[in-house]
Amino acid sequence: MSVIKEVHFTSEPRPDELPMNIWLDDGDSAVDVIDALALSPFATGSQPWSRTATLERVRPDASLIPATGQVVRVAAEDGREARLVCGEGWTLRVIRYRNRAATVIVTAVDEELARSVIEEVTKDVEEPAPENDHVEMGFWWYGAHGSRRSEKPITASPWREVSGNYAAALESPLTRLMSITPADVHGRLILLHGPPGTGKTTLLRTLAHEWRSWCQVDCVLDPELLFGSPGYLMEVAVGTDDDDKKWRLLVLEDCDELIRAGAKETTGQGLSRLLNLTDGLLGQGRDVLVAITTNEDLARLHPAVVRPGRCLAQIEVGRLPYDEAARWLGTSEGVSPSGATLAELFALREGVVGLTTATENTGLYL
Template sequence: MSVPHQKASLPKSWMVSESLSGGMKLPFVVGLDDSDTPYDVVDALALAPFTTGEQPWARSARVDRLRPGATLLPSGARVLRAVVEESRDSRLAVGEGWTVRAVRWRGGGGEVTVTAVSEQLARVVIEDVLRSSVAESGADNAVNMGFWYLSSQRGPIRTSRRTATTTWASIRANYASAAVGPLDRLMAVRRDNVVGRLILLHGPAGTGKTTVLRALANEWRSWCQVDCVLDPEALFADPAYLMEVAIGFDDDGDPEGESADARGADGGGTDGGGTDGGIAWAGDADSGDAGSGDADSHGAQAAATDRMGEPPAHRWRLLVIEDCDDLIRGDGRGAAGQQLSRLLNLTDGLVGQGREVLVALTTNEDLLRMHPAVVRPGRCLAQIEVGALPHTEAVSWLGSAEGVRSSMTLAELFALRDGRGLPRPTTTDARHGMYL
């Protein structure tokens, strides 16, 4: 029996393992049809040197804030392909022993992938890219916020953006006195006195509920990471999406020292790694675990342990879900009832057990119209009506009684102050609408 025939009779897994360990190249075949685009071609070409084994080391990073004019290409790059589309542009470039695929998004940010003939070269090239591409940190009141959505092609996606926030002290006077006390107590909550996992802000549109959440992100920045769910109807309709969000994704290594607690947190989640100064790292090709993050992060995690040898606590996460009127209404029947059950399970059921997760809901619904399970004792960390300012307080805020009605929302007061007047009353259901 010939040797080739003997090898063919061995298990396939053995053959692949032996081929790779022996340095043999994998075949690389790409099929294109009229549904493919030039962008797809760049993606395929970027994979070629890694797939064949010519450049077996790969590193990737996502940059949320690019410097103006940044190309995401290292110095000395020779561009082989360039694709410009409405929402993005993509470039394939090469240098001595390395290949780079760089994508820039029109909305800001981008991603870069480097393959190279050695681990050290891959690291040097991507560090060169990031040094020249990452924007400086934003204003002092800006924090990193995550945004979740469900992609039809890629599944649950989380992106991180530097988001401007505000201090509670700077906006406290914009709220009715009946709400200020409860909001003061909410802003003062810290990880060691969390009681209840649900934060419910309810009241008419235009009263400043979203602004409260922006201030909360700022006040809690030392111990709590804020993630906004952009499609709550999809979140509670898809168990896989819900579990991905519940498991979470920790923003590691805050560049401004916002949270010592964040350093050393694990980097699980959809994006495959932690973030570092607006950079989301993907796993190294040699790490053996695509979701484990940058190898350096493990060293940072070890260094972050305190003197007693205990690692720092993970940051809590606050999931923000706005415009959830349909979800928490009192009927709770059919599909809506099932989605409500999943929401409550996320706060204090089995899904939420072991995860330091808070959920903030904003709604225009009146408290009496909400499902009793949402507002039952012990479930809410805070249940606050963010209402309109009564006449006396509205006059004090505006400095004039002209045009002030018996009660005024914050949006209406800003309109009067800026000379834009008040909108004419309509027959639209006042319980629904966007949030200030």
């Protein structure tokens, strides 16, 4: 049975303020209390100005607290810490995440004070993005507090450096894919299919590097939720008018259930929403591409997914043939007559013995 507590502010509101009650039950956490307390001055009107900043790669030694602020509440849960900080005429809520991202919200009695507090809090607190072999990639997931996106630098090599990791027969189609520009986009779906460990994920990281000047790459960590929730899908795929005007590539890894034959019966509207995103009204509203990796054989995929005109690229990423695998490794020792996956070759190079074969289908993702 829920225990309901009503918390009343004891001070009488001024004529231009609104009354404020906070209702709590056993489903609320300490962080929820901090959220409510942080917003109450704005809700009542005593601090009618608000500013928000989202930070990535916050330095570990950055306090995110103004010099004149006093910490009045602290709560930690589920990989995040919340702090409530008060000062003369302002209130600050700071949420820091385990991945070093942070969100700060300040309310104040006037606009200038709100701006000055948030500028003090956020000045020089982020580390610069790594250079050279890194690109920025976004990661979407849906949690207890709705959808969230975190942007992180990932290692990504240029195509010229990794092209030798793939079969010679793939050089031409993969080079064409890497060199695509917005003017070349015909079809919104990129389909990479093949056994585990053949380098499909590596290709996507390389694609993010090669397209970095015109396309932002976002990886959706929960594609089954994305296509099961229209609201989540709209936020991820459509965004807002304030978003960067770059094209966006949504990466959906290993979502076999969504695109295999019979998906309509097993995933409900998920397949229909995917098709609408790549070749329907939703997809035409924004410059959005979708990249899907799957271990399924092409013949087992839903015909609507692979129909002509829908795919910008449809590439089977397979094992390196025996001769090419031996040349990559520098020796034929340990190489199966049927060839080897990229994961198997890296393992052989590191001296790992007793490799799991690709037919067992237990992993070795790259």
